[in-house]
Amino acid sequence: MTADQIIKFLEERNFKELKEELENLHPVDLVDAMEELDKKQRMLVFRLLSKEEAAEVFTDMNSDMREELLEALTDSELKEIMDEMYVDDTVDVLEEMPANVVDRLLMATDEETRKQINTLLQYPEDSAGSIMNIEYISLRKEMTVADAILKIRQVGINRETIYTCYVTEKRKLIGVVDVKDLLTAGESRLIEEIMDENVIYARTLDDQEQVANQINKYGLVAIPILDHEDCMVGIVTVDDAMLVLQDETTEDISIMAGVSPNEDSYFGTSVFQHAKNRSLWLMLLMLSATVTGEILGHYEDAMAVMPVLITFIPMLMGTGGNCGSQSSTLVIRGLAVGEIEFKDIFRVLFKEIRVAVVVGLMLAVVNGLRIYIMYDQNVMLAGALGLTMIAVVSMAKCIGCILPLLAKKLGLDPAIMAAPLITTILDTCTILVYFNIVTAFFHL
Template identity: 70%
Template sequence: MDKDKLLDLLEKREYKELKEELGNLYPVDIAEILEDVDEKQMLLIFRLLGKEEAAETFTYMNSDMREILIGALTDSELKEVMDEMYLDDTVDVIEEMPANVVDRLLMMTDEDTRKQINSLLKYPEDSAGSVMNVEYIALRPDMTVADAILKIRQVGINKETIYTCYVTEKRKLIGVVDIKDLLTSSESRMMEEIMDTNILYAHTTDDQETVASTIRKYGLVAIPIVDRELCMVGIVTVDDAMEVLKEEATEDISIMAGVTPNEDTYFGTSTFQHAKNRSVWLLFLMLSATFSGMVLDHFSPVIVAMPVLNTFVPMLTGTGGNCGSQSSTLIIRGLTVGEVQFRDIFKVIFKELRVALLVGLFLAVVNGIRVVLMYQGKTDNPVLLAFTLGLTLMCTVAMAKLIGCILPLAAKKIGLDPAIMAAPLITTLVDTGTTLVYFTIATHIFHLAV
């Protein structure tokens, strides 16, 4: 169903048919439609949704839409939405809301839920504890399969997932049981007989990206989260992991582009905030480029003696920056998905040097032919100029690829985000290095005085 048809039904006040049509849509699609309508239409459509559908749609909305709805809904309507939401989604909403809105949301929850929310809010930002859900199914080791299935029927409707259940003893995690094992085992068998004791788990203080990567690597539906005493306190599900990886990827892309990360959408961010997010890096990179200017100033006598050399500076620095960006992007991606570790640094350097040799030689030959053909008669010795540029290109490519692969690995080793060592910073470093190498080689080859 498209938005125009929905709005047409709304305008004609055919609410019964509109409600039926909304029931055929996924909540995520409804949330997208609500982004494109005005506040009055959004409220009317939202009130036509069923309780469960409304709660799920609410979790897919952006913070501005949620705040509008919270202000417009009555206490009873808001309580219905809050009661249907999973606890981790409730915490996500609360974290994004201003204090006065948070107070109203907490008033809509019971005392036990408020305690759980406050407990989750105390975990460090970006930790597994901050994104986990405390709504999981815990079984005892002395339970039979029949007992376990009965418990799932009784409480499963309110749990985040029933596909994986957790066997605990005095809150200590001792095993996991898949729903498949329960359904295919004899009803008289005990949990301790069928549970898997080889458990993958994470601690509440572990980084959320690490936990999400573990879920992706091992193809888990959920991973149990334990505290320092190995007592189970919650789970992180695959949908939460996907959201974490999306946020981390967005943050890395922003940093790699030289933009301060921002949680809001592109259109949801003000023009001033966009400018502020970009200006800091641009200022830093602009001031860093001063070093390239200092190198050019140092070699100004060489440029005066042989002006044609200055013609090739943009080509050389651009090529160097591109080569460095290629290497850094591949290494940052390798670090993110776990393909590359710091211990592989010498293997990476050896591979990048071999790549640099092939790429540099190819570029030097092609550019050499171009220079000889284009500058025949325009300079005294086009072959020597081509040789100078070719040698510079090979040195530049090697230098750029080494910087591009080493800096992200070094950043990861010292606990920084490897994405910081991406295109803008590497380009600035390579520009200075390329300019220095180029004029140093040209000075010696053409015997020019500095």
């Protein structure tokens, strides 16, 4: 259903049929449609939803839409929504809301839920504990399969996922069992007979990106989270892991483009905020580029004797920047997915050197022939530019692969060593290499 169709129902005041249509619409699709409605229309649509549907839609909304709805909702309506939300989703909502809204949301929850929320809020930002769900199915090893299935039926409605159940003893995780195994096993069999004791788990203080990568690596629906005493305290589900990876990817792309990361959407960010996010990087890169200008000034005499040398500077700087960006992008991607680690630095460097030799020779031959033909068969000039090209490509490939690895080793985000910064560094290095070679060739 599109926003236009919803508007048509509202204009015709055909609320009964609209309510039926909304029941068949996925919450995410409904949120997309509601973004195109005005404030009054959104409120009308939201009030047509059941408590369960309203909670799901509220969870999927952006912070601006939530604040808008909260202004119109009564305390009793808000309490009904909060009662239907999972605790981890409630925490996600609270983290995006201003303080006055947070107070109102907390007042709409019961005392037990508030304690659970406060526990999750105490974990460091970007840790596994901050995104985990404390509502999961816990079984005992002495239970029979029939007992386990009965428990799932009784409490499963209040759990975010029931596909994997966790076997605990005095809060210690001792095994896991899938619902598939329960349904296919004999009802009289004990849980300890069918549970898997080889459990993949994470810690509350582990980085959330690392946990998301674990879920992706092992193909899990959810991963159990243990505290420092090895007690199970929650799970991180695959949907939360996907959001983490999406946020981390967005952040890396922003940094690689020389833009400060921003949590809001493109259209939801003001022009001033966009300018602020971009100006700092641009300022730093502009100031660092002045070094290149100073180096060029040092070779004024050489350029005065052979003005033709100036015409090759853009080509060499562009080639160096492009080569460095290629290497840095591949290494950053490898680091992000766990394919490359710092211990692989010499393997990576050796591979990039070999690539640089092949690419450098190809570019040098093509460029040398071009210069030989276009500049009166000047062999010396063609040779100098060919040698410079090989040197620049080799240098660019090495710098492009080493800097992200060093950043990772120093605890920095490797994405900062992406195209803008790499290009600026290589511009300076290219000028130094170029003029050292041509001055040696032509004794300038």
